[in-house]
Amino acid sequence: xxDFLNTPVGIFALTVAQALALLVPLLIAVAxxxxxxxxxxxxxxxxxxxxxxxxxxxxxxxxxAGKMLMKETIVPAGASKVLFIMAPMLTFVLAMIxxxxxxxxxxxxxxxxxxxxxxxxxxxxxxxxxxxxxxWASNSKYAFLGALRSAAQMVSYEVSxxxxxxxxxxxxxxxxxxxxxxxxxxxxFFIPLFPMFIIFFISTLAETNRAPFDLPEGESELVAxxxxxxxxxxxxxxxLGEYANMFLMSALTSTLFLGGWLPPxxxxxxxWVPGPIWFILKICFCMFVFVWVRATLPRYRYDQLMxxxxxxxxxxxxxxxxLTAFALKIFGWLPA
Amino acid sequence: MIxxxxxxxxxxxxxxxxxxACAVMVVTSRNPVHSVLFLxxxxxxxxxxxxxxxxxxxxxxxxxVYVGAVAVLFLxxxxxxxxxxxxxxxxxxxxAPIGAVIGGILFLELIFVLVTWQSSGEAGGLRLNPTPSAVxxxxxxxxxxxxxxxxxxxxxxLVLLVAMIGAIVLTHRDRARSRRxxxxxxxxxxxxxxxxxxxxxxxxxxxxxxxxLPPEEPKxxxxxxxxxxxxxxxxxxxxxxxx
Numbered sequence: 001x002x003d004f005l006n007t008p009v010g011i012f013a014l015t016v017a018q019a020l021a022l023l024v025p026l027l028i029a030v031a032x033x034x035x036x037x038x039x040x041x042x043x044x045x046x047x048x049x050x051x052x053x054x055x056x057x058x059x060x061x062x063x064x065a066g067k068m069l070m071k072e073t074i075v076p077a078g079a080s081k082v083l084f085i086m087a088p089m090l091t092f093v094l095a096m097i098x099x100x101x102x103x104x105x106x107x108x109x110x111x112x113x114x115x116x117x118x119x120x121x122x123x124x125x126x127x128x129x130x131x132x133x134x135x136w137a138s139n140s141k142y143a144f145l146g147a148l149r150s151a152a153q154m155v156s157y158e159v160s161x162x163x164x165x166x167x168x169x170x171x172x173x174x175x176x177x178x179x180x181x182x183x184x185x186x187x188x189f190f191i192p193l194f195p196m197f198i199i200f201f202i203s204t205l206a207e208t209n210r211a212p213f214d215l216p217e218g219e220s221e222l223v224a225x226x227x228x229x230x231x232x233x234x235x236x237x238x239x240l241g242e243y244a245n246m247f248l249m250s251a252l253t254s255t256l257f258l259g260g261w262l263p264p265x266x267x268x269x270x271x272w273v274p275g276p277i278w279f280i281l282k283i284c285f286c287m288f289v290f291v292w293v294r295a296t297l298p299r300y301r302y303d304q305l306m307x308x309x310x311x312x313x314x315x316x317x318x319x320x321x322x323l324t325a326f327a328l329k330i331f332g333w334l335p336a
Numbered sequence: 337m338i339x340x341x342x343x344x345x346x347x348x349x350x351x352x353x354x355x356x357a358c359a360v361m362v363v364t365s366r367n368p369v370h371s372v373l374f375l376x377x378x379x380x381x382x383x384x385x386x387x388x389x390x391x392x393x394x395x396x397x398x399x400x401v402y403v404g405a406v407a408v409l410f411l412x413x414x415x416x417x418x419x420x421x422x423x424x425x426x427x428x429x430x431x432a433p434i435g436a437v438i439g440g441i442l443f444l445e446l447i448f449v450l451v452t453w454q455s456s457g458e459a460g461g462l463r464l465n466p467t468p469s470a471v472x473x474x475x476x477x478x479x480x481x482x483x484x485x486x487x488x489x490x491x492x493x494l495v496l497l498v499a500m501i502g503a504i505v506l507t508h509r510d511r512a513r514s515r516r517x518x519x520x521x522x523x524x525x526x527x528x529x530x531x532x533x534x535x536x537x538x539x540x541x542x543x544x545x546x547x548x549l550p551p552e553e554p555k556x557x558x559x560x561x562x563x564x565x566x567x568x569x570x571x572x573x574x575x576x577x578x579x
Contacts, residue, residue, distance in 0.1 A: 008343060083373075114472050118396035125404030129376070132408070136369060136415050144415075151408055158404065175474055303517070 018110045022099055030243040031061035037291045044295040071232035076139060079229065083137035088230065088237035091130030095244035098123040102251050103178045105261045105275035116177035117165060120252055121158075124207060127245060128154040131209075131216060131226045134238070138229040146225025149302065150209060150216035156309040157206040163317035164200040167193060167324050168256050173335030181260030183335070188264075190257040196320055197257045199313050201289070204249035206309065208242065211294035215302055250286030251279075258282045348388050355381035368414045372407065379403045393474040 004010040035050060035057065042049025050057035075084055101116040103109040113119060128151050135147020169175060171193070172183040183189075190197040206213040217225035227238045254260060260282075261275030300308070328334045358378035362371045379402045386395035471479070481489055 008340070113392065115392045115396050115474060118393070118400065122396050122399040122404060125400055128404075128408055132411060132415075133373070148412065148416075151412055155405060155408055 015110065019100070022104075022110065023096060026096075026099065026244060026247065027240070029247060030240055031065065033243050033247070033287060034064065034239075035060050036287075037294075040288065040291045041295045044292070065236070068232055068236040073232045073234055074229075076229050078139040080137040080139070083133050084229075085234065087130050087134035087137060088227075088234045088241070090133065091127065091241035092237045092244070094123055094126050094130065095241040095248060098248050099251075101177055102248075102255065103181060103260060104279055106178065106182075108261075108276070109178065112176065112178055115175045117169060117175045117180065117256075120177075120248075121162065121165060124245075124248070124252075125154070125158050127207075130238075130241065134230070135226040138226075140229050142222045142224070142228045143226050146216040146222050146228070150226060153206055153209070153213065153215065153305060153309075156306060157203045157313070160199060160309065160313035160317045161203045161207065163314070163321050164196045164203070165256065167196050167317070167321045170321075170324055170328060171333075171335070177255055177260075181255055181262060184259040184262060185266075188257065188259040188262075193257065193320075193324070196317065197253075199317055200257065201253060201286075202308075203313065204253060205290070205293060206305070208245045208249055208290075210246065210290055212297040212300050213305055214299060215305060246287060246290055247283060250283045250290070253286050254279060254282035258285075344388055348385065351381045351384045351388070355385070368417075369411070372411045372414050376403055376407045376411075379407065391473060393477055 005014055038060075039049040039057070050060040053059045053063045075081055098120055100110045101113055101119050103112065103116075109116075131150045131154075132147045135143045135145075135150070138144070168180065168189055171189060172180050174180070174183075205211075209216050215225075216222075217227070222228070227235060230238060259278075261279040263270040263273060263278055355378055358374045358381065361374040362378065365371050365374060379398060383395040383398045383403075386392070386398060
């Protein structure tokens with residue numbers, strides 16, 4: 001067995017098995033997240049939420065999936081067919097492949113590469129293509145406007161996200177995600193870098209096109225934005241991709257600031273709980289905040305969104321980056 | 337039996353073939369948007385080639401900078417432009433020789449670089465061991481970039497800064513005559529609810545609720561700006577009280 005796993009075929013088989021072990025739970029989590037979001041928002045608005053299909057509405061996601069599968073995929077007459085079909089697939093695939101480098105526990109990453117943080121940043125910056133291609137290929141005004149908004153928004157918030165990540169990396173001294181988590185053994189980074197944690201979380205809201213920054217789909221002005229022409233399975237792929245991206249950003253926030261798989265304190269009852277459970281709990285906390293924000297805040301206006309990104313977050317994160325570098329240098333805390 | 341180097345070789349030829357096909361499609365495809373998308377696919381394959389060569393940092397930076405930012409803006413512009421595809425093809429015959437000459441020169445330069453790299457005695461040591469052992473690829477680049485080449489690095493940054501300032505100076509138009517949101521003023525506004533009786537037929541401009549506009553700058557009449565010159569069109573002909 002050990003011999004087989006060292007051959008190229010064995011490595012391939014092992015990687016496929018690992019990928020399935022990660023992606024199948026992820027997709028199930030995405031399915032139940034759609035239900036959880038509706039339930040949480042219902043509770044916040046004093047409603048009941050979905051409660052008809054199955055006990056407590058637990059089978060609602062499967063009913064929705066069944067409906068999506070049964071419906072007809074409509075390709076508009078003026079659409080660029082290949083790109084129109086490709087865009088949702090691209091969104092979905094990008095949301096999946098980024099998980100390859102996320103460490104769920106010490107040594108539990110499918111690919112524990114040296115430049116893991118950069119890989120994640122690269123993949124998340126590619127997410128804009130699914131949206132922009134969908135908007136262009138639909139050959140529709142609303143879809144195109146949504147795509148343009150989304151492109152400008154994602155590029156803007158990536159800049160300050162980059163600075164936040166650089167600040168964290170200064171404190172770690174490595175681009176490897178496992179090293180990032182291990183560097184938080186004594187103190188999670190959200191305490192010393194609290195302002196950056198807030199900026200990062202708000203930027204992930206913008207990066208995943210979530211409320212209050214869901215202008216690309218702004219239903220009151222753009223019908224549904226970039227996916228207005230999509231139906232059935234192509235729509236479902238966008239939906240799944242968006243939620244998988246939210247999970248990914250939650251995982252990234254947990255890894256960079258909330259100590260990944262580490263328990264809050266390394267003391268007896270807490271460190272009996274296995275690392276992956278802590279990691280999942282932290283992701284769930286971030287996802288809850290995503291939904292909480294959506295239920296609480298009204299949508300930003302477009303100029304306010306741009307002002308926040310370029311005139312508030314960018315200068316602030318830049319100054320904080322320089323301050324962090326100075327502090328590390330002066331107090332001799334630079335990692336070796 | 338399949339070996340690691342065989343797989344690396346296979347991957348190299350696969351990515352190179354796709355890269356070259358993409359490059360051809362960038363030039364030949366009829367729709368400029370498709371051209372840009374093929375360009376992006378080309379960048380991606382180049383990044384994969386960097387990965388095979390062991391330059392993981394460069395590969396990721398190529399994807400982040402070129403695919404994630406530059407190409408997005410490029411795609412943005414190409415989608416927005418109203419391009420006449422027939423006119424775009426017009427000069428092809430005329431410009432093809434110039435393009436071929438430039439391409440040929442670049443190709444020759446590449447050959448020169450590679451031949452020198454292969455034959456020069458000084459490059460021998462570097463060729464054997466491009467990155468010092470026990471140092472990751474990223475650290476190796478940092479050590480060279482911020483020590484030996486720090487002046488060139490700073491110089492490149494300055495050039496980019498000048499380009500950025502130039503672009504802003506060329507495109508910035510100061511819209512002094514339009515109202516902007518002043519968030520500080522909004523936050524520090526009086527909070528009690530105000531009631532006012534509005535005369536029938538009065539507009540909001542007559543109520544003195546709106547902030548007054550900044551005074552109009554004297555402009556030479558010959559320059560016709562899009563925003564100046566028709567103050568009567570605004571909803572605040574005479575600025576009222578200030579809050």
